[in-house]
Amino acid sequence: xxxxxxxxxxxxxxxxxxxxxxxxxxxxxxxxxxxxxxxxxxxxxxxxxxxxxxxxxxxxxxxxxxxxxxxxxxxxxxxxxxxxxxxxxxxxxxxxxxxxxxxxxxxxxxxxxxxxxxxxxxxxxxxxxxxxxxxxxxxxxxxxxxxxxxxxxxxxxxxxxxxxxxxxxxxxxxxxxxxxxxxxxxxxxxxxxxxxxxxxxxxxxxxxxxxxxxxxxxxxxxxxxxxxxxxxxxxxxxxxxxxxxxxxxxxxxxxxxxxxxxxxxxxxxxxxxxxxxxxxxxxxxx
Amino acid sequence: xxxxxxxxxxxxxxxxxxxxxxxxxxxxxxxxxxxxxxxxxxxxxxxxxxxxxxxxxxxxxxxxxxxxxxxxxxxxxxxxxxxxxxxxxxxxxxxxxxxxxxxxxxxxxxxxxxxxxxxxxxxxxxxxxxxxxxxxxxxxxxxxxxxxxxxxxxxxxxxxxxxxxxxxxxxxxxxxxxxxxxxxxxxxxxxxxxxxxxxxxxxxxxxxxxxxxxxxxxxxxxxxxxxxxxxxxxxxxxxxxxxxxxxxxxxxxxxxxxxxxxxxxxxxxxxxxxxxx
Numbered sequence: 001x002x003x004x005x006x007x008x009x010x011x012x013x014x015x016x017x018x019x020x021x022x023x024x025x026x027x028x029x030x031x032x033x034x035x036x037x038x039x040x041x042x043x044x045x046x047x048x049x050x051x052x053x054x055x056x057x058x059x060x061x062x063x064x065x066x067x068x069x070x071x072x073x074x075x076x077x078x079x080x081x082x083x084x085x086x087x088x089x090x091x092x093x094x095x096x097x098x099x100x101x102x103x104x105x106x107x108x109x110x111x112x113x114x115x116x117x118x119x120x121x122x123x124x125x126x127x128x129x130x131x132x133x134x135x136x137x138x139x140x141x142x143x144x145x146x147x148x149x150x151x152x153x154x155x156x157x158x159x160x161x162x163x164x165x166x167x168x169x170x171x172x173x174x175x176x177x178x179x180x181x182x183x184x185x186x187x188x189x190x191x192x193x194x195x196x197x198x199x200x201x202x203x204x205x206x207x208x209x210x211x212x213x214x215x216x217x218x219x220x221x222x223x224x225x226x227x228x229x230x231x232x233x234x235x236x237x238x239x240x241x242x243x244x245x246x247x248x249x250x251x252x253x254x255x256x257x258x259x260x261x262x263x264x265x266x267x268x269x270x271x272x273x274x275x276x277x278x279x280x281x282x283x284x285x286x
Numbered sequence: 287x288x289x290x291x292x293x294x295x296x297x298x299x300x301x302x303x304x305x306x307x308x309x310x311x312x313x314x315x316x317x318x319x320x321x322x323x324x325x326x327x328x329x330x331x332x333x334x335x336x337x338x339x340x341x342x343x344x345x346x347x348x349x350x351x352x353x354x355x356x357x358x359x360x361x362x363x364x365x366x367x368x369x370x371x372x373x374x375x376x377x378x379x380x381x382x383x384x385x386x387x388x389x390x391x392x393x394x395x396x397x398x399x400x401x402x403x404x405x406x407x408x409x410x411x412x413x414x415x416x417x418x419x420x421x422x423x424x425x426x427x428x429x430x431x432x433x434x435x436x437x438x439x440x441x442x443x444x445x446x447x448x449x450x451x452x453x454x455x456x457x458x459x460x461x462x463x464x465x466x467x468x469x470x471x472x473x474x475x476x477x478x479x480x481x482x483x484x485x486x487x488x489x490x491x492x493x494x495x496x497x498x499x500x501x502x503x504x505x506x507x508x509x510x511x512x513x514x515x516x517x518x519x520x521x522x523x524x525x526x527x528x529x530x531x532x533x534x535x536x537x538x539x540x541x542x543x544x545x546x547x548x549x550x551x552x553x554x555x556x557x558x559x560x561x562x563x
Contacts, residue, residue: 042431042461091459147330174377174458176329176487177528203461206531245462248531248552255556261563270531274538281562285543 001065002165002197003030003053008062010048022048024221026062032164035191035198037208037229040218041243046201049218050167053199055081067164083112086163086195090170092154096142101127101153104142108161119160126160127153129194131186148179155186165197166190172207184211209233209247210269217242230266249273287319289353290450290481291341291372296350298336310336311504314350318483318497320449323476325492325512326485328501329526334485337501338452341483342372355449370399373448377455379435388414388438389423395446406445413441417471433464437471450481457486465491489516489530493550500525517548 010023023045030036040046051057053066055078064071069081089095098104105126109119127134130152137145142153151171158166171187172180184207191198202208208215209229217225217232219242225232233239233250240246246254253267256277263280267273278284296314299307311333318324326334339345340352343359352359354368376382385391392410401409414420417437422430427438436456443451453472457465469491476482484491492498498515500508500522508521516522516533529537532555539546544562549555 041463174455174487176526177489178329178526243463252532252535252552252555255552256559259556259560261556261560270534274535277535277539277559278542281544281559 001029002032002034002067003028004063004065005029005052006063008049008052008059008064010052010057010060014060021221023052026223028216028223028226030197030199032196035200035211035213037212037215038199038201038218039203039205039208039215039244043220044218045221046218047169050087050169050199050201053165053167054085054087079112083161084164086158086161086166088155088158088166088168088171090173093142093147093150096150096153096157099141100139101132101142101145101156102138104153105156105160108157112161114161122160122162123156126156126158129159129190130156131182132156148175148182151175151179151183152186155183159190159194163195165199166195168198168200170202171200172202172204180207187211205233205245205247206249206269209250217244219243229268233266233268287321289317290320290355291318291483292316292351292353293340293347294350294353296340296347296352298340298345298347309333309504310345311340311501313505316499316506316509318450318481320481321476321479322481322496323473323494324481324483325495325498326483326501327487327489327492327498327525327527332501332525333504334501335454336504338374338454338483338485341450341452342374343368370446371448372450372452373443373446374452374454375436375439375443375456377458379432379439379459382439382442383427383435386426386428388419388425388427391427391438392442392445395442399446409445409447413444416444416475417441418467431464432460433467436460436464436468440468440471444475448480450483451475452483452485454485455487456484457488457491489528492516493530500527502526512550513548516550 005026005028008023008026012020012022038046052064055071059071066081067084096104098107102123105123106119109122114122124134132152142150172183175183188211212229215227215229215232216223233246236246236254247268249267249270252273253263256263263276265276293314293316297312298310300310301307328334340347343365346360355371357364357368359368383391384394389410392413393406396406396409414423417440419437419441427435457468472482493512495512497509498512499506500515502525507525508515508518516529519537522529530550532549532552536546536549536555536558546558549558
């Protein structure tokens with residue numbers, strides 16, 4: 001198990017007039033190798049949950065274990081915890097800071113105690129994993145790169161210290177369509193190799209439906225659904241009430257059903273929707 | 287219809303040291319009419335924001351002319367006249383807040399134009415009502431959601447009574463609810479006659495525009511109604527853009543030999559598919 005959460009609750013500024021419940025009685029576990037989507041309206045508790053996994057907020061009640069580290073213990077090895085988690089915040093390119101791409105990517109591994117030579121090798125591998133050419137980009141300033149390239153450098157900075165879990169907060173926000181697709185394909189590729197477990201926060205239901213294995217839905221600090229994409233997006237009446245949209249392909253499937261054109265399998269991406277439409281229409285015309 | 291922004295053969299390059307320069311936009315001809323809802327699409331770095339900055343005289347063309355409401359942006363003495371007519375809203379709402387109380391924030395731009403106090407008070411109420419935020423007048427903007435903050439940013443521009451509203455990826459940082467709020471406000475302003483120029487990466491936001499311009503490498507490579515533009519698959523691919531999902535599926539059906547019309551919305555697509563049965 002990568003993450004095990006039991007009856008976790010959290011309140012900001014307890015005992016003050018500003019007291020605010022952020023999480024109530026959350027129980028869930030994430031297995032190694034899963035690609036989990038975390039969704040919910042703004043203010044539903046997604047960020048607070050992520051901050052718990054990363055040890056950025058102190059546990060108030062409940063249990064939390066992240067790859068074996070007990071976060072309710074009196075002494076916690078935060079360095080070991082954070083080395084195991086690659087956290088990519090929203091607009092991660094704003095966190096690039098060093099003079100060259102290489103130095104920026106080497107910062108993480110060096111900070112976790114790797115030697116200069118080892119950090120160099122790690123950075124080289126990470127930059128290439130992120131789909132960039134090491135020789136072309138290593139001496140350039142991160143600030144003169146394109147939006148998509150900057151985001152890849154930020155991802156490389158996280159990959160460079162070999163985390164076990166990658167947490168992505170809105171990884172495609174602000175990118176153009178090709179940039180979005182490139183980043184999602186990169187994430188999918190990483191999942192098969194360099195990274196075992198991925199947690200992705202996104203407001204884009206098309207992305208969540210097409211890429212994740214399982215979806216956790218938060219609403220006003222509670223966990224309301226923990227389902228596969230196919231199961232979750234059948235709840236066409238419940239999701240809008242939570243401020244959530246349906247994926248476009250599922251909307252099309254539902255509209256077709258209203259008109260008597262019934263598709264039986266889930267339609268979580270364009271390819272699967274299209275294949276079903278075509279087969280029902282009787283195949284391709286020449 | 288009267289032209290509000292006209293560009294004739296406009297070129298603009300960004301100069302760096304040692305005589306090097308990077309093309310921002312080139313060969314731009316366009317004519318935006320009063321009351322139109324215009325969408326500019328293009329990938330990161332395609333020249334959309336450069337174009338927007340030429341529209342309000344923030345940048346001046348190297349070649350060609352930019353005419354706003356009949357005034358050439360090169361007329362230095364009239365630049366404030368132009369800027370008071372062309373309001374711009376940017377991506378990050380937090381970077382556009384100047385005051386800690388919403389009504390002060392809304393008043394700031396109008397105060398800078400030297401508007402008389404009673405008139406400002408009137409405009410603040412009107413602008414906040416227009417974006418549906420009047421009840422927040424005395425509050426701080428910092429505790430609002432992203433969509434609410436962006437509506438405040440729009441109200442601050444409205445208080446300057448612009449004739450043209452430019453939104454430069456103003457919905458990019460918002461969640462779906464926030465995006466919807468902002469777009470509803472913008473559509474209702476457009477419905478009341480304001481010219482709107484929307485720069486976006488969301489193809490779905492272009493679907494209800496009067497006119498869509500596609501930019502690539504600093505040039506306009508296609509323009510027309512949303513149907514025309516999203517029907518021209520070649521230009522969309524060349525510009526590294528996407529079609530709305532419904533347009534894409536309609537296109538795939540066509541390629542597979544089915545007689546379907548171009549579609550923009552999921553409703554249109556469902557109609558077309560059922561017609562095929």
